[in-house]
Amino acid sequence: MAEAYVVERLGSDLARLRGDPASAPDASVVVPVNAQADLESVLRLVREVAGYRGEHSFEIVLVINNYPAGEPPSEIETYAGAGMRVVAVPNAWREGEAVCLTARVPGARAAASERLVLFDADCRIRDPSRLLDWYVRQLERGAQAAYTRVGYYDLRPLWSVRARIVTHHLARWIKRVALRIPTTRGSNYAVDRAVFLRLYEQGRLVDDLNVGPAVKASGERVAYSGRRSLQVLTSGRKFRGGWRKLARYLRYRLLYNVRVLGSRAGDRKGGDAY
Numbered sequence: 001m002a003e004a005y006v007v008e009r010l011g012s013d014l015a016r017l018r019g020d021p022a023s024a025p026d027a028s029v030v031v032p033v034n035a036q037a038d039l040e041s042v043l044r045l046v047r048e049v050a051g052y053r054g055e056h057s058f059e060i061v062l063v064i065n066n067y068p069a070g071e072p073p074s075e076i077e078t079y080a081g082a083g084m085r086v087v088a089v090p091n092a093w094r095e096g097e098a099v100c101l102t103a104r105v106p107g108a109r110a111a112a113s114e115r116l117v118l119f120d121a122d123c124r125i126r127d128p129s130r131l132l133d134w135y136v137r138q139l140e141r142g143a144q145a146a147y148t149r150v151g152y153y154d155l156r157p158l159w160s161v162r163a164r165i166v167t168h169h170l171a172r173w174i175k176r177v178a179l180r181i182p183t184t185r186g187s188n189y190a191v192d193r194a195v196f197l198r199l200y201e202q203g204r205l206v207d208d209l210n211v212g213p214a215v216k217a218s219g220e221r222v223a224y225s226g227r228r229s230l231q232v233l234t235s236g237r238k239f240r241g242g243w244r245k246l247a248r249y250l251r252y253r254l255l256y257n258v259r260v261l262g263s264r265a266g267d268r269k270g271g272d273a274y
Helices: 005-018 041-051 075-081 104-110 128-140 159-178 193-201 210-216 243-259
Strands: 027-035 059-067 085-089 113-120 145-148 150-153 190-191 222-225 232-235
Touching: 005 041, 005 059, 027 041, 027 104, 027 128, 041 128, 059 075, 059 104, 075 085, 085 104, 104 193, 113 128, 113 193, 128 145, 128 190, 145 210, 190 193, 190 210, 193 210, 210 222, 222 232
Parallel strands: 027 059, 027 113, 059 085, 145 222, 150 232
Antiparallel strands: 113 190, 145 190
């Protein structure tokens, strides 16, 4: 259970971040929160975003999900009292879709801004001011989606884990540079709200992996930056290591990418990995 000091410590920072409540914020930061695992850990991300120092205004939208219907966690009220917009969804799962994407949709619909910045609850942001300003600037300049480099923290010091990460980044580089396929992932991207919801309602989004490709396929522009100052880190704690596991993972990811990136309108074949 989150402590009540969250309201006292974050309230003033979130009020400053939001700016004039009578006006729409420049962007809405939407974060899905698994009530079984992330209610406490998301506070680190919130504190990092609230540390923004710049000329733009932002709201933080938490989509708290995965809890028994009729038994909402007390953090819903606590976080709302701290100045966050909280959307409560007991079960965000939807057949044929990656739950990491599906859980973002209620937050996108509730957002007060037409610009969405999407993170995961376990992300760490190196420089929130530069990153958030870059996202707003790209969407202001006509991009309908934008993303930056994603790295990892909490990786085990194993050669099989290192090989997995190297392979992961190499595959993303080939897709992005050689094949010209945007490599958006759930832990770090921004998107125009109307475009995101339109593509979702058309059945063209089943995972964060195909947000960028779907936006590009619709004739819109997708921006990318690999600058280290804009990098977002996501947890690598689930990477256990092992060469056999690595081989199985590579085969799985190849088949999964082919399936997801080949999704068509009305053809929902997503999964729950990302």
